[in-house]
Structure formats: structure tokens, C-alpha cells
Amino acid sequence: MTGGATAQPDGAAARTRVRRLPHKQVHDVAARDALLRDALVAHVGVGLGTQPLVLPLAVAPDRGDGEDGDGPFERLLLHGSTGSRLFRALAEGAPACVTVTALDGLVLARSRFESSMRYRCLVALGRCEVLTGRAAERGLEVLTTHLLPGRTEARPPSRKELAATRVLALPLSEWSLKVSDDGPEDDPADLDLPVWAGVVPLHHVWGEPEPAPDLPPGLPVPPYLATWPGGRT
Amino acid sequence: MTGGATAQPDGAAARTRVRRLPHKQVHDVAARDALLRDALVAHVGVGLGTQPLVLPLAVAPDRGDGEDGDGPFERLLLHGSTGSRLFRALAEGAPACVTVTALDGLVLARSRFESSMRYRCLVALGRCEVLTGRAAERGLEVLTTHLLPGRTEARPPSRKELAATRVLALPLSEWSLKVSDDGPEDDPADLDLPVWAGVVPLHHVWGEPEPAPDLPPGLPVPPYLATWPGGRT
Numbered sequence: 001m002t003g004g005a006t007a008q009p010d011g012a013a014a015r016t017r018v019r020r021l022p023h024k025q026v027h028d029v030a031a032r033d034a035l036l037r038d039a040l041v042a043h044v045g046v047g048l049g050t051q052p053l054v055l056p057l058a059v060a061p062d063r064g065d066g067e068d069g070d071g072p073f074e075r076l077l078l079h080g081s082t083g084s085r086l087f088r089a090l091a092e093g094a095p096a097c098v099t100v101t102a103l104d105g106l107v108l109a110r111s112r113f114e115s116s117m118r119y120r121c122l123v124a125l126g127r128c129e130v131l132t133g134r135a136a137e138r139g140l141e142v143l144t145t146h147l148l149p150g151r152t153e154a155r156p157p158s159r160k161e162l163a164a165t166r167v168l169a170l171p172l173s174e175w176s177l178k179v180s181d182d183g184p185e186d187d188p189a190d191l192d193l194p195v196w197a198g199v200v201p202l203h204h205v206w207g208e209p210e211p212a213p214d215l216p217p218g219l220p221v222p223p224y225l226a227t228w229p230g231g232r233t
Numbered sequence: 234m235t236g237g238a239t240a241q242p243d244g245a246a247a248r249t250r251v252r253r254l255p256h257k258q259v260h261d262v263a264a265r266d267a268l269l270r271d272a273l274v275a276h277v278g279v280g281l282g283t284q285p286l287v288l289p290l291a292v293a294p295d296r297g298d299g300e301d302g303d304g305p306f307e308r309l310l311l312h313g314s315t316g317s318r319l320f321r322a323l324a325e326g327a328p329a330c331v332t333v334t335a336l337d338g339l340v341l342a343r344s345r346f347e348s349s350m351r352y353r354c355l356v357a358l359g360r361c362e363v364l365t366g367r368a369a370e371r372g373l374e375v376l377t378t379h380l381l382p383g384r385t386e387a388r389p390p391s392r393k394e395l396a397a398t399r400v401l402a403l404p405l406s407e408w409s410l411k412v413s414d415d416g417p418e419d420d421p422a423d424l425d426l427p428v429w430a431g432v433v434p435l436h437h438v439w440g441e442p443e444p445a446p447d448l449p450p451g452l453p454v455p456p457y458l459a460t461w462p463g464g465r466t
Binding site: 040041045046047051052053054055056058095098099103105106108109110111112113115117119123125140144147148151153154155156158161165183190191192193194198199200201202203204206207208209210211212214215216219221222225228232233 | 248273274276277278279280283284285286287288289291328329330331332334336338339341342343344345346348350352354356358373377380381384386387388389390391394398416417419423424425426427428429430431432433434435436437438439440441442443444445446447448449452453454455458461465466
């Protein structure tokens with residue numbers, strides 16, 4: 001019943017079993033990785049004492065050091081300031097929850113009760129590993145390539161900038177994926193109601209690039225922006 | 234330094250002070266409420282023992298029982314199954330973090346280090362109140378009106394459906410809002426680099442409604458769908 005790509009200890013399996021609407025749980029690593037390719041942001045939760053804190057962070061999936069093949073992703077990369085409370089807790093190995101959600105539409109059933117959302121949601125549990133040295137530099141390159149595909153011309157980080165940046169990796173060893181991509185699942189008794197039912201898709205599309213006010217004249221919009229994949233969230 | 238609309242105890246103030254990039258903290262209740270009007274989903278975190286769990290939930294802002302005016306919102310409404318682990322913990326008064334994020338674009342600076350995102354993010358801390366009886370019914374109406382504006386024709390919940398649904402309210406008493414709506418903030422030394430800089434906006438737009446496969450012929454797409462506000466996340 002768990003979504004792990006690899007064998008998981010029993011405790012881990014129980015923790016990531018989807019309890020609500022379990023038929024929506026998906027064990028397909030390809031579906032998980034498709035969501036991760038679209039993901040720009042994860043919501044990362046840690047406990048600060050008894051108070052959970054949830055913040056949105058840029059995220060990139062990764063295959064691990066030196067692997068640029070096309071196998072399943074092995075971990076999620078995060079980066080942030082060494083001065084951040086959240087990052088300090090994550091770096092100290094606090095139990096974390098990294099949730100990646102794509103909202104794909106609203107599902108309009110004949111009843112309010114069955115109305116819902118079309119979405120994909122990955123929940124990954126675990127503790128982050130701190131990347132340092134060359135692994136941290138490589139992690140930042142993976143993040144840039146994922147978040148800003150094609151943007152090789154931006155100035156790479158200086159020593160000082162690298163020192164101010166914490167790079168973390170959460171192994172994808174304990175995770176679950178829930179996908180709701182159907183239409184309305186109305187109660188049979190409601191099917192004859194004179195109420196329109198269906199799905200209103202929500203699309204995420206790039207707009208027209210806005211040049212910085214201080215951009216010198218003559219610098220064209222980079223051509224790779226026109227090829228950025230839509231649907232990213 | 235806090236974002237509360239009302240006076241907050243000192244401890245609360247400290248908990249919601251933005252520490253990273255504090256110049257991005259916004260204390261404007263109107264900006265907060267504009268984000269909440271666009272919000273379809275919140276990421277809700279609770280601790281299950283030492284393990285935080287973060288799940289996306291439908292959300293609606295509310296002015297409190299019986300107030301339908303245009304003053305500031307007073308609380309966030311959530312609904313879910315009475316059988317859900319997360320909802321059980323929330324209903325028992327576990328400390329919660331409800332985070333609402335809108336990703337509005339990517340900021341391309343001349344350096345990778347200064348590249349970032351255009352976003353708005355509300356973090357609300359507190360404990361949820363369980364709504365029952367008429368207050369719960371009203372809460373569900375507020376949720377439907379917010380999530381599916383105009384959809385008055387859907388069948389209202391039955392007694393049994395109401396009994397299976399938990400409705401919770403998180404007071405907006407301890408919150409912070411962070412808004413990043415600028416362009417790139419490049420290091421002065423980078424301004425002469427021959428690198429395009431600016432913002433690529435991300436738009437969230439409704440697609441063409443998809444009728445349910447079992448929809449009887451002759452039921453037109455509801456006209457209110459054409460007026461749904463864009464930009465919702």
C-alpha cells in the first residue's frame with residue numbers, strides 16, 4: 001500500500017499509506033516523477049517545538065550525485081539561507097514533510113458534497129541531508145537547470161554566495177502520491193438532477209516576459225523562455 | 234513587526250515576525266485579503282508526534298458567523314472527512330500552520346544567486362475551532378461560495394453528508410504575509426553583464442469546461458463559469 005520506489009521499513013510503509021480515498025493513491029514512479037518535473041515549489045513542514053511551520057520553497061528533483069540519466073528521481077533538493085530558522089531545523093535533521101501539489105482543476109458534481117478538486121499531490125517524509133562542497137555546488141546547478149531551464153548565461157555563485165546558501169537533499173525513500181484526475185463521482189440518486197456536472201481545468205501558463213527597468217537596450221529576450229514547459233506550479 | 238490585524242501578545246508577535254528578507258513582510262490587511270480571495274488551496278501542517286504532516290486542503294476566508302460585510306477576514310475555513318488523521322489532530326486543537334501561497338512568476342536576475350520567485354505567502358498559526366450545527370452548515374456554504382462562485386444549483390448536503398464532514402475555523406489572529414512582487418535586485422557589479430534580466434509572470438487561467446461523460450444532453454455550461462476570476466491558485 002505504500003508509494004515507495006524502493007523497499008521501505010514497515011513503519012515507513014504505514015506512515016505513507018493514504019487513508020482518505022485510498023483508491024486515489026498511485027504507486028507509479030513515472031507519475032510521481034512527472035509531477036516533480038512540473039514542480040517549482042514545495043511546501044516544507046518542520047516542527048519548531050510543538051508548533052509546525054510550513055513554508056513554500058523552490059524545489060528540484062534529482063537523481064543523486066553524478067547521475068544525469070533518465071531513471072527515477074532519488075531525492076528532492078532545496079536551497080535557502082544559512083540564516084533561516086526553517087533551514088537550520090532541516091539541516092539539524094528535524095523530521096520533515098515535503099509536499100508538492102499541482103492543482104489541475106475544480107470538479108463540479110451535482111451535489112456540493114461530491115464536488116472536489118483535480119490535483120496531484122506528493123507527500124515525502126524524512127530527514128534532510130546537508131550537501132557541502134562540490135555536492136552543494138552541483139545541487140545548486142541542478143536547481144537552476146530545473147527552475148530556469150536553458151539559463152546558462154547567468155553569473156554562477158561566488159564563494160561568498162555559496163557560503164551563504166544551504167543546500168539540502170531529502171531522500172525519496174518514504175513517500176505517497178495521490179492523484180485525482182477523474183470527473184465528478186456523483187451519487188447515482190443525483191444523476192437525474194438538472195445540474196451541469198464536469199470539470200473546469202486550471203492551467204498554469206507563462207506570460208509575456210517583463211524586462212527589468214534597468215536593462216540596457218539591445219539585450220533580447222532569451223529564446224529559451226519561449227520553450228519553457230507550461231503547467232508548472 | 235507583526236502582521237496581525239489586531240493586537241497580538243508579544244509571543245505571538247515574535248512567532249510571526251519574518252526573519253528572512255524582512256523588507257518583504259507586508260502588514261497590509263487588504264493585501265492579505267486579496268491573496269485569500271484568490272486562494273483555493275492552503276497547505277496545512279500539524280505534528281503527528283514528532284513528524285510534521287503537510288497536506289493541501291481547500292480553503293475559504295470568512296468574516297465569522299453572520300457577517301457578510303466587506304471588513305477584513307477574521308478566519309480561515311477548512312473542511313474534510315471526520316475520518317481523516319489530519320482533521321482529527323486539527324479538531325483536537327493541535328497547533329497548526331496554515332500556509333497560503335500564490336506563485337506569480339520567476340525572477341531572472343543577472344546572477345543565479347539573486348534569481349528568485351515572485352510570490353505572495355500568508356502563514357497563519359493557531360489552533361482550529363470545530364464548527365457544529367448551523368455554524369458548520371454556514372461554513373460549508375461559505376466554502377462553496379468561495380470555491381465555486383455562482384454555483385447555487387448543486388444539491389445541498391444531506392444530514393448524513395453533514396455528519397461525515399468536519400468543518401474547522403482557524404482564527405486569523407497570528408499571521409504574517411510576505412510579498413515578492415519586484416523585479417530582479419541585482420548586485421550593482423552585475424548590472425553591466427550582457428545577461429537579460431526581468432520577470433516571467435506565471436498566470437493561472439481557467440480552461441474550457443469538460444462536461445461529465447454521463448451528463449444528459451441539453452444541459453448547458455453554467456454561464457457563471459465564464460465570469461470566474463482568473464489568477465486563482
